[in-house]
Amino acid sequence: MIAGSAHQESLGTLLAEAQHGDRDAYRRFLDGAMPLLRRVAARRAGAGPDLEDIVQDALLTIHRVRHTYTPGLPAEPWLAAIAARRAIDSLRSRGRIGARELHDPLALETFADPQANREEAGGASRDLDRMMADLTPRQKEALKLVKLKQMSLAEASLVSGQSIASLKVNVHRGIKAMARKLGA
Amino acid sequence: MASDGTIRLIDRLADDLTPVRPLASPARRAAGAITAFAAIALVAIFAMSDLDGTIARHAGREALMAAEMVAILLTGVTGVTAAFFLAIPGRSPAWMLVPLGPLLAWFALGGIGCLAFASQDAAAGGDSMHCLVFILATGIAVGLPLAWLLARAAPIEAGRVTLAAGLGSAGLAAFLLQFFHPFDVTFVDLAIHALAVTLVVVAGALGRRLLGSR
Numbered sequence: 030m031i032a033g034s035a036h037q038e039s040l041g042t043l044l045a046e047a048q049h050g051d052r053d054a055y056r057r058f059l060d061g062a063m064p065l066l067r068r069v070a071a072r073r074a075g076a077g078p079d080l081e082d083i084v085q086d087a088l089l090t091i092h093r094v095r096h097t098y099t100p101g102l103p104a105e106p107w108l109a110a111i112a113a114r115r116a117i118d119s120l121r122s123r124g125r126i127g128a129r130e131l132h133d134p135l136a137l138e139t140f141a142d143p144q145a146n147r148e149e150a151g152g153a154s155r156d157l158d159r160m161m162a163d164l165t166p167r168q169k170e171a172l173k174l175v176k177l178k179q180m181s182l183a184e185a186s187l188v189s190g191q192s193i194a195s196l197k198v199n200v201h202r203g204i205k206a207m208a209r210k211l212g213a
Numbered sequence: 214m215a216s217d218g219t220i221r222l223i224d225r226l227a228d229d230l231t232p233v234r235p236l237a238s239p240a241r242r243a244a245g246a247i248t249a250f251a252a253i254a255l256v257a258i259f260a261m262s263d264l265d266g267t268i269a270r271h272a273g274r275e276a277l278m279a280a281e282m283v284a285i286l287l288t289g290v291t292g293v294t295a296a297f298f299l300a301i302p303g304r305s306p307a308w309m310l311v312p313l314g315p316l317l318a319w320f321a322l323g324g325i326g327c328l329a330f331a332s333q334d335a336a337a338g339g340d341s342m343h344c345l346v347f348i349l350a351t352g353i354a355v356g357l358p359l360a361w362l363l364a365r366a367a368p369i370e371a372g373r374v375t376l377a378a379g380l381g382s383a384g385l386a387a388f389l390l391q392f393f394h395p396f397d398v399t400f401v402d403l404a405i406h407a408l409a410v411t412l413v414v415v416a417g418a419l420g421r422r423l424l425g426s427r
Binding site: 045047052063081085100106109114 | 229236302
């Protein structure tokens with residue numbers, strides 16, 4: 030089991046080897062760090078739908094600041110601080126978005142029966158799904174990462190495996206296709 | 214269970230891995246920065262300050278002045294050291310509190326000095342603008358290279374780092390000012406020192422983007 034073997038070798042040892050460019054050690058380090066990242070992120074931000082985004086954001090940060098780990102020290106506090114920071118950033122970002130959105134449930138209510146409103150709320154999501162139905166998988170993925178999850182092109186590139194140029198093309202073509210469908 | 218996106222991300226990060234040189238320990242980096250400041254400060258003090266005048270001005274209250282200068286220097290040194298530690302993920306956030314003791318001692322000793330020794334004329338206010346400009350200019354001159362050094366860690370807690378660095382820069386600047394301060398410190402001066410320190414700290418906090426954090 031990968032995570033178990035990572036802990037046997039100690040995350041710190043693996044990260045120190047990764048700092049020298051050992052890709053296999055780095056992969057085992059990241060695999061081994063996942064439970065800790067997930068646990069810290071969940072404790073800070075809850076086990077909601079954003080958890081996977083927070084973990085991915087933490088992985089990107091780990092990659093960017095991997096030179097700040099001091100070999101010989103335990104890697105766990107270093108990892109936990111990064112995951113906690115990214116979870117807090119996610120909560121703040123969620124708070125900012127919430128502050129700019131309508132909070133009055135009556136403003137969006139169309140029927141007195143809450144069950145009926147649930148139906149309405151699902152409509153927008155279904156409309157979006159319908160508009161995206163004809164897009165290619167790569168266009169869907171590019172739109173989801175760049176526009177819905179608001180990742181930078183570099184982050185979306187790392188997550189999707191598409192090049193940045195390819196992401197730009199797929200976002201552009203996806204939006205044009207959706208606009209055509211909306212106009213039709 | 215990791216999602217497909219996360220598994221792909223791990224693969225991609227591992228494939229993109231390049232060797233990196235680990236940063237030296239925060240203590241060593243802080244010592245390097247403070248040593249560089251000390252070297253430049255010593256040259257400035259011996260080449261440009263009125264050292265004999267400074268010593269004569271403090272005659273009769275050497276112990277109090279020495280204690281105050283130690284407190285100012287410690288504010289600068291602990292502020293800079295704290296910034297280097299706080300820039301590294303996982304280091305104790307309690308580092309933020311370390312410069313506060315010397316900072317309080319600095320202003321307490323400065324206040325005692327004002328009460329005990331300032332002349333009536335001096336109580337009306339010294340050349341306070343000189344102090345303000347000196348601390349601001351020197352604080353920023355110290356703070357910019359410090360920000361460059363701290364940015365190498367791409368700190369994830371940029372707010373704390375810039376606060377500590379701002380306080381450290383202002384402390385080092387105020388220490389240097391003592392050798393170019395041609396009059397007794399008054400309460401107005403002390404208030405101006407506090408204002409200058411606050412402005413340097415705020416400038417540091419506003420300059421957090423310099424640290425390249427995200």
